[in-house]
Amino acid sequence: MKKIIIIAIAVIVLAVVGVALFSVFSKSGSAAPGIAGSAGSSANAPKSDGGIPAAQAFHDAPQGSTFTVQSSAGSVTVRNFYLDNPTVVEGGILVLKKTSDYVITYSRPDAVFDIEIIGMPFDVIRPAAEADLLSILNVNQTDACRLAADVWAPGQATIPLSFCK
Numbered sequence: 001m002k003k004i005i006i007i008a009i010a011v012i013v014l015a016v017v018g019v020a021l022f023s024v025f026s027k028s029g030s031a032a033p034g035i036a037g038s039a040g041s042s043a044n045a046p047k048s049d050g051g052i053p054a055a056q057a058f059h060d061a062p063q064g065s066t067f068t069v070q071s072s073a074g075s076v077t078v079r080n081f082y083l084d085n086p087t088v089v090e091g092g093i094l095v096l097k098k099t100s101d102y103v104i105t106y107s108r109p110d111a112v113f114d115i116e117i118i119g120m121p122f123d124v125i126r127p128a129a130e131a132d133l134l135s136i137l138n139v140n141q142t143d144a145c146r147l148a149a150d151v152w153a154p155g156q157a158t159i160p161l162s163f164c165k
Contacts, residue, residue, distance in 0.1 A: 051087035054094060058082070058108070066138075069111050073146040079138035081106070096136050102129040104136065113137075113149040115161075122153055130161055 054061055061082040068075045087095040092108040101119030106112070115129045130151070134144055145164035152158040 051089040051095065053085045054082050054088050055085050057088040057092070069147060071111060071146060071148045076139060076143045076146050078147075079136070081136055097132055101125045102132075104129065104133055111148060113147055115149070115151045117151065117153040126151060126162060130163070133161075 062080050065080055065083070066077050067080050067082075068077050081094070081096055084096075086106075089095060094106040094108060095103065096106055096113075097104040099119075101117070102125055103116045103118065105114045105116070107114070113133060115126075115133060117125050117129060119125050130144075133149065134141065137144065137147075139147075141161075141163045144161060149161050149164075150158045151161060
């Protein structure tokens, strides 16, 4: 009898927690505080890859057209890609661009840019992905080399951007 009561209480607690979480994460019709946007806009809509929009994830996201990224090599002013409202996935990773051949991400906690090459041939896709990173950030190769930025492919070691020698 004691087991049944404990199990019943556990089920009730889980149900209450589940309903509370559902109500918190399913609210629609209002923009995140501190983020410009209209209520119910597509900028706050769920993302198809399971992440959430940056406007919902980071209330302290940069607001201007540019912001500064710090690295061990110094600071670099980049175009404010937060304004594109990229998807945010686990660990505070922003997905800046995703194609069938590569994914460009920014790890907010570490201020690291990553290009994951998922298509073949690597030597053809890598330059296109690196060019997209430069375009997304609106920086030149010299500035990009001062950022913490890596290229990798599954099963391969992480390497620097091709023009950073």
